[in-house]
Amino acid sequence: MSAPALNQKTLRRLLRYDPATGVFAWKWRTDVCSSWNTRYANKRAGYSWTPDGGKTHYWVIRIFDWPFYAHRLAILYVTGEWPPITVDHADRNGLNNKLSNIRLASRAENMANCGAFKNSKTGLRGVSFHKRVNKYRATITINGRQLFLGNFDNPRLAYAAYQQAARAAFGKFARSE
Numbered sequence: 001m002s003a004p005a006l007n008q009k010t011l012r013r014l015l016r017y018d019p020a021t022g023v024f025a026w027k028w029r030t031d032v033c034s035s036w037n038t039r040y041a042n043k044r045a046g047y048s049w050t051p052d053g054g055k056t057h058y059w060v061i062r063i064f065d066w067p068f069y070a071h072r073l074a075i076l077y078v079t080g081e082w083p084p085i086t087v088d089h090a091d092r093n094g095l096n097n098k099l100s101n102i103r104l105a106s107r108a109e110n111m112a113n114c115g116a117f118k119n120s121k122t123g124l125r126g127v128s129f130h131k132r133v134n135k136y137r138a139t140i141t142i143n144g145r146q147l148f149l150g151n152f153d154n155p156r157l158a159y160a161a162y163q164q165a166a167r168a169a170f171g172k173f174a175r176s177e
Contacts, residue, residue, distance in 0.1 A: 007076075007080075008080040011076055015063075022101065024045040024061055025045060047060060048060075057094050071087045071089065074099060074102060085104055086105050088102070088103050089101055092114070113173050122136070124155055127159050127162060133151055136153070136154065149162060
Protein backbone atom coordinates (compact mmCIF):
# COMPACT_ATOMS: atom_id res chain seq x y z
CA MET A 1 0.00 0.00 0.00
CA SER A 2 1.37 3.43 -0.92
CA ALA A 3 1.14 6.73 0.91
CA PRO A 4 -1.93 8.89 0.28
CA ALA A 5 -1.59 11.74 -2.20
CA LEU A 6 -0.56 14.87 -0.32
CA ASN A 7 0.19 18.22 -1.93
CA GLN A 8 1.18 21.65 -0.64
CA LYS A 9 -2.39 22.99 -0.71
CA THR A 10 -3.75 20.13 1.43
CA LEU A 11 -0.76 20.28 3.77
CA ARG A 12 -1.22 24.03 4.32
CA ARG A 13 -4.93 23.50 4.96
CA LEU A 14 -4.13 20.99 7.73
CA LEU A 15 -0.94 22.31 9.30
CA ARG A 16 1.00 25.47 10.05
CA TYR A 17 4.82 25.33 9.79
CA ASP A 18 7.25 27.74 11.42
CA PRO A 19 10.54 27.66 9.44
CA ALA A 20 12.44 29.36 12.30
CA THR A 21 11.57 26.67 14.87
CA GLY A 22 10.83 23.72 12.58
CA VAL A 23 7.57 23.05 14.42
CA PHE A 24 4.30 22.00 12.77
CA ALA A 25 0.98 22.75 14.49
CA TRP A 26 -2.52 21.58 13.60
CA LYS A 27 -4.88 24.22 12.24
CA TRP A 28 -8.49 24.73 13.35
CA ARG A 29 -10.67 22.71 10.98
CA THR A 30 -14.30 22.81 9.97
CA ASP A 31 -14.35 19.34 8.40
CA VAL A 32 -13.97 17.50 11.72
CA CYS A 33 -15.96 17.27 14.92
CA SER A 34 -15.51 19.96 17.57
CA SER A 35 -13.82 17.52 19.96
CA TRP A 36 -10.98 17.08 17.44
CA ASN A 37 -10.39 20.84 17.42
CA THR A 38 -10.53 20.96 21.21
CA ARG A 39 -7.91 18.24 21.43
CA TYR A 40 -5.55 19.08 18.53
CA ALA A 41 -6.08 22.55 17.02
CA ASN A 42 -3.15 24.95 17.61
CA LYS A 43 -1.11 22.17 19.24
CA ARG A 44 2.15 20.68 18.01
CA ALA A 45 1.63 17.94 15.45
CA GLY A 46 3.52 14.66 15.50
CA TYR A 47 5.76 12.57 17.69
CA SER A 48 9.36 11.42 17.98
CA TRP A 49 10.01 8.08 16.28
CA THR A 50 13.08 5.85 16.17
CA PRO A 51 13.22 3.77 12.97
CA ASP A 52 16.13 1.61 14.07
CA GLY A 53 15.26 1.29 17.76
CA GLY A 54 18.49 3.09 18.62
CA LYS A 55 19.90 6.57 18.74
CA THR A 56 18.36 7.99 15.55
CA HIS A 57 15.16 9.99 16.11
CA TYR A 58 12.90 11.72 13.59
CA TRP A 59 9.77 13.81 13.99
CA VAL A 60 6.81 12.08 12.33
CA ILE A 61 3.33 13.46 11.63
CA ARG A 62 0.36 11.21 10.83
CA ILE A 63 -1.82 12.61 8.07
CA PHE A 64 -4.74 10.57 6.72
CA ASP A 65 -3.54 7.84 9.10
CA TRP A 66 -0.18 7.66 7.33
CA PRO A 67 3.19 8.58 8.91
CA PHE A 68 5.18 11.31 7.15
CA TYR A 69 8.64 12.56 8.15
CA ALA A 70 8.38 16.20 9.22
CA HIS A 71 11.61 17.16 7.39
CA ARG A 72 10.11 15.97 4.10
CA LEU A 73 6.83 17.77 4.87
CA ALA A 74 8.79 20.97 5.54
CA ILE A 75 10.28 20.85 2.03
CA LEU A 76 6.81 20.25 0.53
CA TYR A 77 5.31 23.05 2.67
CA VAL A 78 7.90 25.61 1.55
CA THR A 79 8.60 24.63 -2.08
CA GLY A 80 5.36 22.95 -3.14
CA GLU A 81 7.29 19.88 -4.36
CA TRP A 82 8.07 16.60 -2.67
CA PRO A 83 11.83 16.30 -2.20
CA PRO A 84 13.14 14.20 -5.12
CA ILE A 85 16.09 12.91 -3.09
CA THR A 86 17.15 12.51 0.54
CA VAL A 87 16.65 15.33 3.05
CA ASP A 88 19.69 15.76 5.30
CA HIS A 89 19.81 17.35 8.76
CA ALA A 90 22.99 19.47 8.80
CA ASP A 91 23.40 19.10 12.59
CA ARG A 92 22.52 15.36 12.46
CA ASN A 93 19.57 15.93 14.82
CA GLY A 94 16.52 14.36 13.16
CA LEU A 95 14.22 16.28 15.52
CA ASN A 96 15.55 19.68 14.40
CA ASN A 97 13.42 20.54 11.38
CA LYS A 98 14.27 24.24 11.11
CA LEU A 99 14.42 25.25 7.47
CA SER A 100 18.02 26.42 8.00
CA ASN A 101 18.98 22.91 9.21
CA ILE A 102 17.47 20.75 6.46
CA ARG A 103 18.82 20.42 2.94
CA LEU A 104 18.44 18.22 -0.11
CA ALA A 105 21.23 15.67 -0.40
CA SER A 106 22.17 12.67 -2.46
CA ARG A 107 22.58 9.36 -0.63
CA ALA A 108 26.37 9.78 -0.73
CA GLU A 109 26.16 13.32 0.70
CA ASN A 110 23.82 12.15 3.44
CA MET A 111 26.21 9.31 4.34
CA ALA A 112 29.13 11.77 4.39
CA ASN A 113 27.31 13.66 7.15
CA CYS A 114 27.03 10.68 9.51
CA GLY A 115 29.47 9.78 12.27
CA ALA A 116 31.41 6.61 12.91
CA PHE A 117 29.49 3.37 12.56
CA LYS A 118 28.56 1.58 15.78
CA ASN A 119 30.91 -1.34 15.03
CA SER A 120 33.92 1.02 14.72
CA LYS A 121 36.66 -0.01 17.15
CA THR A 122 38.39 3.38 16.97
CA GLY A 123 35.21 5.46 17.21
CA LEU A 124 36.45 7.59 14.31
CA ARG A 125 34.90 7.64 10.86
CA GLY A 126 37.22 6.22 8.20
CA VAL A 127 39.85 4.98 10.68
CA SER A 128 40.66 1.38 11.57
CA PHE A 129 43.61 -0.39 13.16
CA HIS A 130 45.61 -2.59 10.80
CA LYS A 131 47.28 -5.35 12.86
CA ARG A 132 49.70 -6.56 10.18
CA VAL A 133 51.51 -3.22 9.95
CA ASN A 134 50.63 -2.14 13.52
CA LYS A 135 49.29 1.22 12.33
CA TYR A 136 46.03 3.09 11.92
CA ARG A 137 44.62 3.00 8.41
CA ALA A 138 42.58 5.83 6.90
CA THR A 139 40.10 5.07 4.10
CA ILE A 140 37.18 6.88 2.50
CA THR A 141 34.39 5.67 0.24
CA ILE A 142 33.59 7.88 -2.75
CA ASN A 143 31.06 6.84 -5.39
CA GLY A 144 30.97 3.32 -3.96
CA ARG A 145 34.75 2.85 -4.17
CA GLN A 146 36.93 2.62 -1.10
CA LEU A 147 40.12 4.69 -1.36
CA PHE A 148 43.20 4.08 0.79
CA LEU A 149 44.52 7.31 2.35
CA GLY A 150 47.51 5.92 4.21
CA ASN A 151 48.79 4.27 7.39
CA PHE A 152 49.48 6.40 10.46
CA ASP A 153 51.11 5.94 13.85
CA ASN A 154 48.22 7.54 15.69
CA PRO A 155 44.44 7.52 15.14
CA ARG A 156 44.14 11.33 15.19
CA LEU A 157 46.55 11.66 12.26
CA ALA A 158 44.56 9.04 10.32
CA TYR A 159 41.34 10.90 11.11
CA ALA A 160 42.86 14.20 9.95
CA ALA A 161 43.67 12.54 6.61
CA TYR A 162 40.09 11.24 6.39
CA GLN A 163 38.64 14.69 7.17
CA GLN A 164 40.78 16.37 4.51
CA ALA A 165 39.66 13.83 1.89
CA ALA A 166 36.01 14.14 3.01
CA ARG A 167 36.07 17.95 2.72
CA ALA A 168 37.54 17.67 -0.76
CA ALA A 169 35.02 15.03 -1.87
CA PHE A 170 31.84 16.14 -0.09
CA GLY A 171 32.28 19.87 0.67
CA LYS A 172 29.65 21.23 3.06
CA PHE A 173 28.28 17.71 3.70
CA ALA A 174 31.55 16.44 5.22
CA ARG A 175 31.50 16.01 9.01
CA SER A 176 33.43 18.82 10.65
CA GLU A 177 34.29 17.11 13.94
